[in-house]
Amino acid sequence: MISFKEIKEGLFSYEEPAGGWVATFKKPTDLLKAATKVRDAGVGRFDCFTPMPLHGLDKAMGLKRSWVPFVTLVTGLLGAALELLYITYIDVFDWPIVYGGKPHFAFWGYIPILFEITVFFGGLSTVAAVIILGRLWCINRKPVAPGITSDTFAIWIGDNLTKEQVENLLSGLGAEITPVE
Amino acid sequence: MSAMENTNSLRIGKPYAEIDNDILKPLETFPTKTWWIAFLVAASALGMFGIVLTYSFFKGLGIFGLNNPVSWGFYIINFVFWVGIGHAGTLISAILYLFRQKWRTSINRAAEAMTIFAVMTAAVFPLIHVGRPWFVYWIFPYPNERGPLWVNFRSPLLWDLFAISTYFIISLVFWYMGLVPDFANMRDRLERFKSKTKIGQLLLDVKKITLRVISLGWVGSAKTWHHYEKMVLILSALATPLVLSVHTIVSFDFATSVIPGWHATIFPPYFVAGAIYSGFAMVLTLMIIMRNVFKMEAYITMKHLENMGLVILVTGMMVSFAYTMEFVMAAYSASHNEQYVFLNRLTGPYAWAFWVMFTCNVVSPHFMWFKKLRTNITVLFIISIVVNIGMWFERFVIVVTSLHRDYLPSSWDMYIPTFYDYAMLIGSFGLFFTMFLLFVRSFPAIAVAEVKADEANEELAQHH
Numbered sequence: 001m002i003s004f005k006e007i008k009e010g011l012f013s014y015e016e017p018a019g020g021w022v023a024t025f026k027k028p029t030d031l032l033k034a035a036t037k038v039r040d041a042g043v044g045r046f047d048c049f050t051p052m053p054l055h056g057l058d059k060a061m062g063l064k065r066s067w068v069p070f071v072t073l074v075t076g077l078l079g080a081a082l083e084l085l086y087i088t089y090i091d092v093f094d095w096p097i098v099y100g101g102k103p104h105f106a107f108w109g110y111i112p113i114l115f116e117i118t119v120f121f122g123g124l125s126t127v128a129a130v131i132i133l134g135r136l137w138c139i140n141r142k143p144v145a146p147g148i149t150s151d152t153f154a155i156w157i158g159d160n161l162t163k164e165q166v167e168n169l170l171s172g173l174g175a176e177i178t179p180v181e
Numbered sequence: 182m183s184a185m186e187n188t189n190s191l192r193i194g195k196p197y198a199e200i201d202n203d204i205l206k207p208l209e210t211f212p213t214k215t216w217w218i219a220f221l222v223a224a225s226a227l228g229m230f231g232i233v234l235t236y237s238f239f240k241g242l243g244i245f246g247l248n249n250p251v252s253w254g255f256y257i258i259n260f261v262f263w264v265g266i267g268h269a270g271t272l273i274s275a276i277l278y279l280f281r282q283k284w285r286t287s288i289n290r291a292a293e294a295m296t297i298f299a300v301m302t303a304a305v306f307p308l309i310h311v312g313r314p315w316f317v318y319w320i321f322p323y324p325n326e327r328g329p330l331w332v333n334f335r336s337p338l339l340w341d342l343f344a345i346s347t348y349f350i351i352s353l354v355f356w357y358m359g360l361v362p363d364f365a366n367m368r369d370r371l372e373r374f375k376s377k378t379k380i381g382q383l384l385l386d387v388k389k390i391t392l393r394v395i396s397l398g399w400v401g402s403a404k405t406w407h408h409y410e411k412m413v414l415i416l417s418a419l420a421t422p423l424v425l426s427v428h429t430i431v432s433f434d435f436a437t438s439v440i441p442g443w444h445a446t447i448f449p450p451y452f453v454a455g456a457i458y459s460g461f462a463m464v465l466t467l468m469i470i471m472r473n474v475f476k477m478e479a480y481i482t483m484k485h486l487e488n489m490g491l492v493i494l495v496t497g498m499m500v501s502f503a504y505t506m507e508f509v510m511a512a513y514s515a516s517h518n519e520q521y522v523f524l525n526r527l528t529g530p531y532a533w534a535f536w537v538m539f540t541c542n543v544v545s546p547h548f549m550w551f552k553k554l555r556t557n558i559t560v561l562f563i564i565s566i567v568v569n570i571g572m573w574f575e576r577f578v579i580v581v582t583s584l585h586r587d588y589l590p591s592s593w594d595m596y597i598p599t600f601y602d603y604a605m606l607i608g609s610f611g612l613f614f615t616m617f618l619l620f621v622r623s624f625p626a627i628a629v630a631e632v633k634a635d636e637a638n639e640e641l642a643q644h645h
Contacts, residue, residue: 049401068411109334126419
């Protein structure tokens with residue numbers, strides 16, 4: 001059985017990088033190795049920053065499965081149910097007119113509208129979920145390192161580690177390590 | 182073996198920063214002369230559109246060639262034509278994504294933009310065709326003070342409203358969310374720019390603030406990408422049945438009526454195939470122009486153009502099949518009205534329109550069988566335009582030939598479009614191309630993050 005905790009963990013994972021260290025790389029392979037090392041070292045607070053989505057990075061970081069599709073399903077079905085109630089109220093109770101001898105409650109005739117409404121609510125809630133979960137309303141957010149939207153790959157380590165510890169952790173990957181305010 | 186080589190050839194093999202420069206640099210400079218000329222032509226056509234539209238509001242629909250049997254004229258033809266054009270964008274962004282067709286990456290952004298602008302252009306026509314556009318909001322079923330007076334939820338025309346508005350909104354957010362990482366890239370690139378003049382600095386600041394707002398503070402966190410990738414998958418999965426539903430419902434506008442020539446069960450798949458056919462032809466036209474004007478040969482390669490040519494061949498044959506089936510069904514229907522309508526299409530006063538459609542849509546795609554022709558840009562460009570002419574005439578044939586001779590011979594009449602009809606047709610191209618030209622100048626016309634993702638993930642795959 002799916003627990004509420006599992007859904008919550010699969011949705012609210014984002015954390016603003018504050019304090020700690022950031023290491024930058026020029027190659028996606030190095031970042032993937034770094035993410036695996038950081039995860040295996042048992043670092044609790046860390047995140048990666050990449051200009052493009054990388055396959056396998058979620059596994060390397062040990063991210064929980066994203067539950068965004070769950071939001072889509074729930075909102076989509078909820079939207080369709082509300083629309084069906086609304087149409088039923090209109091066609092059966094508020095304005096019962098006979099069209100072409102058909103019953104007032106014409107379920108088959110409502111299917112196109114119900115489908116569109118499901119897609120409408122499902123789609124918009126998915127986008128809203130990504131905006132809310134990634135806190136994409138904070139428009140003044142500063143990138144943790146220059147170039148992470150262009151050609152630089154970065155990993156942020158938020159746990160209380162010294163620079164030596166971070167250097168040891170990422171040794172041999174050619175990382176450039178700087179502190180984060 | 183050759184198939185493997187083809188997939189590999191899609192790799193660009195440039196450093197990420199260079200890909201950024203290739204695509205984003207043109208947006209940071211002043212537009213070229215070619216762009217200005219194209220823009221002025223499109224904007225003039227748009228101006229004409231605006232003038233005729235305003236005039237029609239004062240004079241009414243009487244200025245157009247509509248008459249009693251042919252109550253759906255150019256307006257509905259243009260509406261169906263433009264909605265159909267839009268379908269290719271969603272096919273490329275959603276359906277080809279689900280089928281993991283890598284070649285979609287570099288054309289999907291512009292194709293999606295085409296979808297949005299085409300749907301916007303299409304939406305103008307039914308809004309005016311209702312006769313009193315200032316009451317057009319009455320079509321939304323909101324609790325109102327008029328009774329309340331409700332809409333008919335069983336009417337395909339209402340389904341159409343729901344389908345087109347959902348399609349537009351979902352396409353718009355899908356497109357916008359795809360742009361966010363690229364906007365963030367543009368925002369960060371702009372940091373190093375400074376202007377010498379005061380006005381220049383002001384404009385630059387406006388640009389910086391706008392980009393900061395529309396890029397939503399995107400920094401590319403892996404945790405956000407994780408949700409984002411799921412969102413792309415979900416939106417593709419939603420947009421796929423959505424795009425099929427849109428032209429299906431547009432075809433219901435015709436098919437659920439009892440007009441011979443419209444009342445056919447083949448209409449939904451026939452319309453969807455036709456929409457993808459004309460849409461791909463339009464994408465091909467736009468991509469050939471775009472890659473030449475903006476020097477994007479490295480991103481929009483011959484392979485892309487060839488693949489689009491093949492899609493045109495396949496959908497063209499589907500459309501040809503539907504044309505043929507319509508005649509078979511009419512011949513087999515034992516209905517005199519049905520048989521007469523199709524005979525009238527072949528030999529009646531509008532036979533020329535039918536034969537234009539037939540030549541353009543049934544004959545021309547077969548040139549795509551030959552590799553030499555489908556890898557020749559001039560041939561592809563001509564075919565893409567010919568197909569769209571044919572697809573416009575297809576809607577003309579469906580609307581006009583079915584209506585102009587109805588059940589009662591005494592009410593038969595000819596449909597003769599007026600100057601205003603033609604002006605609206607040309608003007609609609611002005612509206613579409615003005616928006617598209619503004620798009621290619623101000624937004625990244627190739628999805629930079631997605632192109633780089635293909636490059637990076639290929640590199641990762643080689644290491645494992």
